[in-house]
Amino acid sequence: MGADVGLPRAQRARHRRRARGLPRAPRRAGHAPARALRHRPRDPAGRARPGPAEDRARAVILRREGEHVLGVTQTAHSALTGHIAAAWTPRPELPWDALLTAAAIHDVGWAPWELAPQIDPRTGLPYQFYEVPDREYAEIWARGTDAAATFGRTVGLLVSRHFTRLAGRREGVRELIERERERQAALTAALGLDAATLDAASDLLARWDAISLDVCGGREPELGAWPFAVDRLVVRFEARELPAGAIVAREVGMAGGGSGHPHARA
Template sequence: MLFNDQGSTRPPVTLAISQPAHALISGEILRAWAEPLDKQLVLAAEQHDIAWLDWEVSPTFDPRTGRPHFFRDIGAAQHAPMWEQGVRRAEAAWGRHVALLVSRHGSTIYQRFSDRHRSTGDGLAEDERAASDYLRRHRSLQDDWARALGLDADAVARDAELLAFADTLSLILCGALPAPPQIEVTGRTIKVELVPGITSTYRLSPWPFVTEQLTFAVEARALPSSGRFADESAARAWLADPARAVARSSLCAA
């Protein structure tokens, strides 16, 4: 789950956005790419967080924040099995090409995890082991699928980089990541700048899309005005409440 502080609203409100909803924005980002992209890549971007479907139905509660866990606060030991199931679901639903790209995106995540955590202190040993196991198992699986599909390593790497770019940009739009000054993708550097005074709106330069502006809207849930719940029971009642909000964001050319 992601949390987006809507600072421009009065009173301010924080929206909770599910991982699969954030992934929909990733798909829209690649669907608008200025160069033609394989439909399987766009679908994989749209569904790359299929691993989180079951968790988002009943998210775990973080007593430190008084909210459902932020997705980055869940360790690899817990979510690596979810990714395994997500890859299997992707293969069953859409075939090996989409499953390959979802699997490869998982590898991108677990490689970044391994790069960040090189020691076994602070209780990270189990998470490190889960990340390493995923990388080892899926490396050969990805090679087998790519070979069977006739995809060369460079093509798969390029698609994985585009998916990672769309994922990162969507996380920024959803308020889950601070915007870096620039993002590297497929040999180009794209500058990112928050538009002052407008929530979740960013300028990109050079502009990589077919239209001069992109707008996004996904269903979300508004947290209470305090930004947290008294306990897990209150959070469960909120999850059962049918009330919804809309999380809006946009990209524009500099």
């Protein structure tokens, strides 16, 4: 308790990052000029200024419709994942309630980033979620797995497993992956869940996540045999025209045909 008290500020920050499993922060250039963010409103001199949150182009999933580019926030996608999960045919052998909650909040760690997303200088658009640099990615998921744990131990375990599944190939987040592996081992032992149940739950969460990403990105999801408990499913989400355009609503309907394949429309 209070182990960092009395240390220099920079050293305390390094200790906090190490304790959370985050990679070391890179050194900052002494007087590097700030790069203007193209999606932000500008003052008369042409300088970018933050503006209110509702005026920012918040998006990490890009949806192209003709010549237009729409952005869907990662948190909106996460909520949509929860709606898809809630319509799924239940599997009583799995921790169903916790799994539905995990689906809806699995990207909760992205919320602060969405308020001021980084811009890809090559495109002038926000980075897509898979393009976010490792340091920021680790910060987002360290925050997200900690937040998910507040919804319950099983929810926290499922979201932690989802993160390590997604981040397995990112060398820059190995410390956080190791931290989460320790969390998973402790929670698995405490909850008494077997590996087969956890693997099945994690597979289903990943499948819901992929369907939601397809819907948000304007692609027809691969459903195979009709998996929902209803004959027709209509999901809705909001997107923003980029850069810094109007917010628009999108509706996608899916119905099980005679072949079991969905029919999606936007």
